[in-house]
Amino acid sequence: MKRPELLSPAGDLDRLKIACIYGADAVYIGGRDYSLRANANNFSLEEIKEGCEFAHKLGKKVYLTLNIVFHNEDINGVYDYIKEAVLAGIDAFIVSDLFLVNYIKDNFKVEVHLSTQDSITNVESVKYLKNMGIDRVVLAREVRGCDIKKIIEETKMPIEVFIHGAMCTFVSGRCVLSNYFTGRDSNRGGCAQICRFLFDINDEKDFSMAVKDLNMSKYIKDMIDIGIASFKIEGRMRSPFYLAVVLSSYKRIIEAVLNNTLTDDILNKEITILSKVSNRENSTHFYMKDADISDQYYLGRNENSNQDYLGIVIKKENNLYTIRQRNYFKVGDDIEIITPNLDIIKLSVNNLLNEHNEKITVANQADSIIKIEIQEELPLYSMLRKPYLD
Ligand code: SF4
Structure with missing residues (x-):
């Protein structure tokens, strides 16, 4: 083939x-x-x-x-x-x-x-x-x-x-x-x-x-x-x-x-x-x-924007990942991370910091910078999303 x-x-x-x-x-x-x-x-x-x-x-x-x-x-x-x-x-x-x-x-x-x-x-x-x-x-x-x-x-x-x-x-x-x-x-x-x-x-x-x-x-x-x-x-x-x-x-x-x-x-x-x-x-x-x-699709335009995209990894220092956040998520949420290597990693959010390294419980400002500690090795440009798979 x-x-x-x-x-x-x-x-x-x-x-x-x-x-x-x-x-x-x-x-x-x-x-x-x-x-x-x-x-x-x-x-x-x-x-x-x-x-x-x-x-x-x-x-x-x-x-x-x-x-x-x-x-x-x-x-x-x-x-x-x-x-x-x-x-x-x-x-x-x-x-x-x-x-x-x-x-x-x-x-x-x-x-x-x-x-x-x-x-x-x-x-x-x-x-x-x-x-x-x-x-x-x-x-x-x-x-x-x-x-x-x-x-x-x-x-x-x-x-x-x-x-x-x-x-x-x-x-x-x-x-x-x-x-x-x-x-x-x-x-x-x-x-x-x-x-x-x-x-x-x-x-x-x-x-x-x-x-x-x-x-x-x-x-x-x-x-x-x-x-x-x-x-x-x-x-x-x-x-x-x-x-x-x-x-x-x-x-x-x-x-x-x-x-x-x-x-x-x-x-x-x-x-x-x-x-x-x-x-x-x-x-x-x-x-x-x-x-x-x-x-045929009779329902016309569907303008619902997708809220599933949570952010993208823009920097990493050891296991601390800097994320440009997109949509709301919080400590305790289950999320998935997709990577350029085509992996899908499941994760429960338990450690959120703002850009000044202060603890926060929610990420709720689009385009803000946040940080998450993640044990897995992630390449730059990995993306966080809501869970798509059971
Ligand atoms: S309106 Fe645009 S998208 Fe629709 S059939 Fe015509 S060219 Fe294609």
């Missing part, structure tokens, strides 16, 4: 670092221009350089999205921007507009990946793109597993597919709801996620067009078996905590599959963990069958 790449979103430098530390083999990022998440805190060229240096030191790769639908006025400056991004250390560009392919391939030694925005779903398209010199295709989310297998077998093209996160209600990139309702162009980075809103239709209140989120954890073995090159997580706006939990969960599943140690117990544990960090129902959508009414 070939080891697949685990590919993480990274909305900013902090997320890029957490993704690399928590098991991503590569990250995809957006620059300030030409990327489909214009409202994310996108990377400046200096940040791209810093992110590439950080990732490369850990043996990870960085891909830059250039996947807006280019209008004439968008083309000014893109060639210079690509040159700068290559100098900054980018390993691949994710493009949707084909005019960029020859320019990049003729001038630079970096890979070109075709974005999911191009909705590629069949063998012939992939063969055509391979002949153009494209190095990888990110398939449309709407392709069944048996068709992914056929594409890989008949083209030998490295194929990337989404395994986790939000789905577009409409075939990705074929939607103008956001343009119509808000004037924000979803194909130039402005999607306002209108499909998640609640609509009143014919006096029927609260109808939403949204679909459930994608979760392919149960099918990772199958996806490795058919030779998918890259497993992609959605969500450049997701929090560092979300990324750490989701990436480490998928990484453990992938390692267990490759080592032939995956059991139902292990898988169910990871499914439980992934369900805790998600605030919407999920589905496998098109992988096993055409999506149907069971894949």
